[in-house]
Amino acid sequence: MAEIELDGVTKRFSGVTALNRASFTIRDGELFILVGPSGCGKSTLLNMIVGLEDVTEGEIRVDGEVVNDLDPKDRNMAMVFQSYAIYPHMTVRENMAFPLELAKASKAEIDERVSRAAKILELEEVLDRKPRALSGGQRQRVAMGRAIVRKPKVFLLDEPLSNLDAKLRVQMRTEILRLQRRLETTMVYVTHDQTEAMTLGHRIAVLRKGEVLQIGTPRELYECPKNLFVAGFIGSPAMNFLPARWENGRLVLPVGSIALSDEEGRRLGAARGRLIAGFRPEHLQAGGEEQPGLRFEVQAEVVEWLGADVFVYFDVALRGFEEVELPEDLGLQGDNGDHRSLLARVDPSAGLREGDTFELGLDSQYVHVFDAESGENLSTARD
Amino acid sequence: MSEKREKPIERVLWGAASLLVVTYALIPVAWMVSLSLKRSADLGDDRFLPRVVSFEHYEAVFRDPQFSAALRNSIGIGAISSLAAVLLGMFAAYAIARLDFPGRRLILGAALSIAMFPPVSIIGPLFNMWRTLGLYDTWLGLILPYMTFTLPLAIWTLSAFFREIPWELERAARVDGATPVQAFVHVIAPLAAPGVFTAAILVFIFAWNDFLFAISLTSTNDARTAPAAIAFFTGSSRFEQPTGSIAAASVVVTLPIIVIVLAFQRRIVSGLTAGAVKG
Ligand SMILES: Nc1ncnc2c1ncn2[C@@H]1O[C@H](COP(=O)(O)OP(=O)(O)O)[C@@H](O)[C@H]1O
Numbered sequence: 001m002a003e004i005e006l007d008g009v010t011k012r013f014s015g016v017t018a019l020n021r022a023s024f025t026i027r028d029g030e031l032f033i034l035v036g037p038s039g040c041g042k043s044t045l046l047n048m049i050v051g052l053e054d055v056t057e058g059e060i061r062v063d064g065e066v067v068n069d070l071d072p073k074d075r076n077m078a079m080v081f082q083s084y085a086i087y088p089h090m091t092v093r094e095n096m097a098f099p100l101e102l103a104k105a106s107k108a109e110i111d112e113r114v115s116r117a118a119k120i121l122e123l124e125e126v127l128d129r130k131p132r133a134l135s136g137g138q139r140q141r142v143a144m145g146r147a148i149v150r151k152p153k154v155f156l157l158d159e160p161l162s163n164l165d166a167k168l169r170v171q172m173r174t175e176i177l178r179l180q181r182r183l184e185t186t187m188v189y190v191t192h193d194q195t196e197a198m199t200l201g202h203r204i205a206v207l208r209k210g211e212v213l214q215i216g217t218p219r220e221l222y223e224c225p226k227n228l229f230v231a232g233f234i235g236s237p238a239m240n241f242l243p244a245r246w247e248n249g250r251l252v253l254p255v256g257s258i259a260l261s262d263e264e265g266r267r268l269g270a271a272r273g274r275l276i277a278g279f280r281p282e283h284l285q286a287g288g289e290e291q292p293g294l295r296f297e298v299q300a301e302v303v304e305w306l307g308a309d310v311f312v313y314f315d316v317a318l319r320g321f322e323e324v325e326l327p328e329d330l331g332l333q334g335d336n337g338d339h340r341s342l343l344a345r346v347d348p349s350a351g352l353r354e355g356d357t358f359e360l361g362l363d364s365q366y367v368h369v370f371d372a373e374s375g376e377n378l379s380t381a382r383d
Numbered sequence: 384m385s386e387k388r389e390k391p392i393e394r395v396l397w398g399a400a401s402l403l404v405v406t407y408a409l410i411p412v413a414w415m416v417s418l419s420l421k422r423s424a425d426l427g428d429d430r431f432l433p434r435v436v437s438f439e440h441y442e443a444v445f446r447d448p449q450f451s452a453a454l455r456n457s458i459g460i461g462a463i464s465s466l467a468a469v470l471l472g473m474f475a476a477y478a479i480a481r482l483d484f485p486g487r488r489l490i491l492g493a494a495l496s497i498a499m500f501p502p503v504s505i506i507g508p509l510f511n512m513w514r515t516l517g518l519y520d521t522w523l524g525l526i527l528p529y530m531t532f533t534l535p536l537a538i539w540t541l542s543a544f545f546r547e548i549p550w551e552l553e554r555a556a557r558v559d560g561a562t563p564v565q566a567f568v569h570v571i572a573p574l575a576a577p578g579v580f581t582a583a584i585l586v587f588i589f590a591w592n593d594f595l596f597a598i599s600l601t602s603t604n605d606a607r608t609a610p611a612a613i614a615f616f617t618g619s620s621r622f623e624q625p626t627g628s629i630a631a632a633s634v635v636v637t638l639p640i641i642v643i644v645l646a647f648q649r650r651i652v653s654g655l656t657a658g659a660v661k662g
């Protein structure tokens with residue numbers, strides 16, 4: 001049980017700032033996610049919490065006690081590495097017993113705890129095997145087992161599932177979630193996969209290039225992203241983006257214009273420079289019903305039927321608007337010439353087929369407006 | 384790792400090629416063994432296999448106090464040289480593999496150039512120096528040059544092995560509650576063992592086989608090693624070549640190397656680290 005406080009934590013590697021003044025608190029018993037594209041400093045932060053990496057500046061406190069200079073072995077934290085890092089010359093049993101032996105636990109207690117962990121993780125059959133005779137999923141579970149045998153204060157997991165295939169990943173994700181709920185131990189989980197982050201976490205911190213961009217529940221991040229990067233990074237399929245202008249009290253998009261609330265209007269009016277509008281694919285409604293907001297006609301380029309939903313890809317002509325420049329590390333598609341490809345997630349009952357021309361509705365309350373330069377979300381209130 | 388399926392014709396070709404190489408390498412050895420088992424009278428009989436198997440040369444060799452002393456010297460000097468070279472090599476290789484310091488490449492390059500250095504060019508000066516320093520005809524007098532010439536080999540072998548060790552395991556051990564020393568003893572040392580054995584065996588073989596330093600820097604049973612001692616064999620009479628004894632002694636000297644390599648072959652399994660990381 002532990003609460004971890006980060007206070008202006010900075011890490012520099014000979015000039016490269018891997019993490020810049022991170023300040024937040026990971027609450028006791030929480031499943032906290034660090035998410036961001038690779039190279040954003042997630043592992044560095046985790047290594048600093050566990051003590052494998054020195055803190056350049058700032059303080060890390062565990063239950064109020066500064067641990068900056070505490071040796072990893074004295075922190076009583078358990079870590080699961082991306083590469084699993086299980087000891088190849090030891091059997092599964094020896095691997096799991098290793099932390100207990102170092103802690104000088106009695107033989108009986110070691111046996112008891114190892115067999116309990118093996119039972120939880122379904123490793124009983126392979127206890128006497130060496131790691132090289134295990135499947136990827138089993139190795140992953142051994143790494144988990146080594147972490148849970150010793151009742152640590154905190155679990156730290158660094159991309160624990162990224163070496164597994166998709167099916168196993170989903171299965172292990174649920175197992176980790178169940179384990180965390182059951183043990184009620186603080187867990188910090190690192191991933192670059194936003195789906196994993198959204199499905200697992202109580203709270204999520206989005207990191208980018210060493211900066212903590214936003215911290216919040218999955219829902220907060222999804223509904224009120226503070227900036228363009230978070231908006232584009234969180235959510236699958238990704239948010240749609242279009243260039244926009246603020247003219248005569250209305251937000252003008254290549255597909256039409258919408259009125260915004262007075263307060264948003266005031267904030268947009270104060271903004272200089274180019275704007276980007278963003279809206280999620282599911283907020284585009286197909287069909288004839290009357291709706292407040294914008295309506296526009298498009299032609300379905302590609303239709304993907306997924307059972308509960310239908311993904312409809314369509315092109316929007318930019319009509320003299322400047323191209324949208326999205327952060328490169330989002331990995332989202334840019335404009336193709338004077339067109340921008342968008343996606344609507346619509347009800348299958350609309351019965352759309354490729355080549356159909358149809359009308360889409362967009363409720364203005366779901367439209368986010370971002371400053372194209374700073375990426376700041378201008379439509380949500382600053383806190 | 385995927386196993387390649389070979390066509391029958393390929394297998395035959397590979398088999399034939401291997402057989403050729405092995406035969407080529409083993410014929411002199413077989414000839415030596417055969418000679419050592421012939422009776423003195425049969426040595427010149429131009430037959431590949433001995434007519435009558437006799438152990439008289441072996442008996443003669445072991446009766447010779449010089450040869451027993453030489454064997455002791457060889458084993459002692461070889462063991463100490465490999466121990467010292469591997470120990471020093473381990474420190475150097477660890478630094479080269481793990482630490483990022485300026486001049487890393489320079490050290491590796493310098494080590495290599497020492498290995499390239501022709502030993503024969505320093506024999507003369509070394510002879511004079513050792514006489515002045517009192518190292519001539521002592522164990523230390525041989526151990527020092529052996530270490531010097533095998534250290535590069537040890538450093539290169541060990542740093543190649545050390546680079547392959549999944550060092551994240553050390554971090555994992557630290558998080559699991561190990562002190563740096565415990566992490567080394569329980570996790571890194573067992574993984575490094577095959578590399579260390581390999582390096583030690585290579586150094587030992589170098590020291591064991593060396594003739595040049597041994598013949599130039601020793602003069603008595605105090606430090607003369609087996610290869611040098613063999614050169615001093617004499618026949619039982621002035622008119623007899625000591626061919627049989629030399630062959631027997633050579634077999635005796637070759638055996639330990641073969642035994643060592645076979646015994647530790649299993650320890651040098653590079654697959655030992657398989658399964659530590661990823662899938
Ligand atoms: N030991 C190191 N020396 C120098 N730079 C490093 C070191 N470790 C990480 N970095 C740099 O710090 C940044 C963050 O790395 P990391 O925390 O591993 O990212 P992530 O885990 O999010 O992919 C990267 O730019 C990386 O190159």
Ligand SMILES: [Mg+2]
Pocket residue numbers: 039042043044158159
């Ligand atoms: Mg990482």
